[in-house]
Amino acid sequence: MRLLKTARWITVLGLALLAAVYVRALAFTPVERVQGAAQKIFYLHVPAAIWTEAGMVLVGVASIFFLFLKDPRLDRFAEASAEVGMMFGTIVLTTGPIWGKPIWGTWWTWDARLTLTLLLFLMYVGYLLLRGAVTDPGLRARYAAVLGISGMCLVPFVHLSVYMFRTLHPQPIVLKPSAPSLPGDMLATLLFSFVVFTILYVGFVTQRYALALLREQADQHA
């Protein structure tokens, strides 16, 4: 299957570039003064966090279009984005505490951003469990779409809470109204890492989509 082959190559490219990110982050980016080596976790944690959230938004958007257009490709994409999003969420929820322990002295705090990521993760789990619990494909797609849209609508509320709360979590230093206050070298590493995570998202989602398609075709033949 051509789609699958292309997707595999994209993933391999992504993983190879990931190795390059590692080298750049670890050997060619300056060590931050206050946080020491632990700060470098940032270069993996932030892109993963962005894609965890973007993955959920895409599930929601695909779900909205699915309810109107009823195109099964949209449902397959939503399923793929959910699984990949959950995987990125796992990265955020593991690297986050590992970063937090030396910096804040605690593995977990209920600061708003960590809470958001945990909620996103729980939504992904719920979404995939719901899909697993419904046997009829038509019903499954519709139910998943309803849940996906609801999940997407929850995200802005949690963000609002972030800004209403004083938090331990580092304040935005890149995406804020004034110019990014991250030094050039570090910003470059972060952007490079973000591009690589994007490539990985695309590769993984396409493979997962292809898998769903293959399974449907196998079911039809059976």
Added chain:
Amino acid sequence: MPENTSYMVAAYVITAAILVGYAVLLYRRTLKP
């Protein structure tokens, strides 16, 4: 050696494990859907 290196290593190893692990998982699942 800068401080907190062990945390950095742990995070980098885990991230790689998750990403490579998922890639392998997908590869094997697509071999026999």
Added chain:
Amino acid sequence: MPDVWRHAWRLARKDLLVEFRSRTAILSAVVFTVLVLMVFNFGRDPTAVAAVDLAPSILWVTFTFAAMLALNRAFQLELENQALDGLLLAPVSRSSIYLGKLIANLAFVATVEAVGLPLFALFFNVSILPVLGPLLAVLALATVGFVAVGTLFSAMTARTRFAELLLPVLLLPFMIPPLIWAVLATAALLAGRPLSEAVGWLRLLAAFDIVFVSLAFFLFPATVDE
């Protein structure tokens, strides 16, 4: 538009008549509430922890459980008697069915809360009368929030195998934000802080309600249509 409401009221009345005639569900919810309140009370050391510190959390955990009980029953009754198919054939819009269920569920949870709140004030020696108005507003807004989402989701989980397990899992991420805001607002009110501190949370609760009731209203037909 008025038709939707008329049908919704009629459907809600039907549900509530069934519920209150048998009385088992409402009684178990009330008994459960009392039990939870008692357990929380015996679980703390009164000399170490002031009641007013734990009170908001206790109140909301109790009401959340009551809401879950109500929601689990919401569509089960219909499914057991295959009455849902009959309902779908009736000349009422899908959205009326949603509104009717929502109203019935809200009435159920409100009854439990009406019993639970005074008991809570009694058992924990918390003075709620001075802040009763705003407190009732928090109660109303938060309850509408989780029951709105819960009614929508219970329509989907009712037909799955592990319905009672799946519903709480799906609902959990949607209950956490309103629950947090409700607890924060309740804590501010019970601690005697100025109303302006609670207002932000109340606004979030109101916005949540508007968004999710409307969303559920529009999405509900997708859960029952063929």
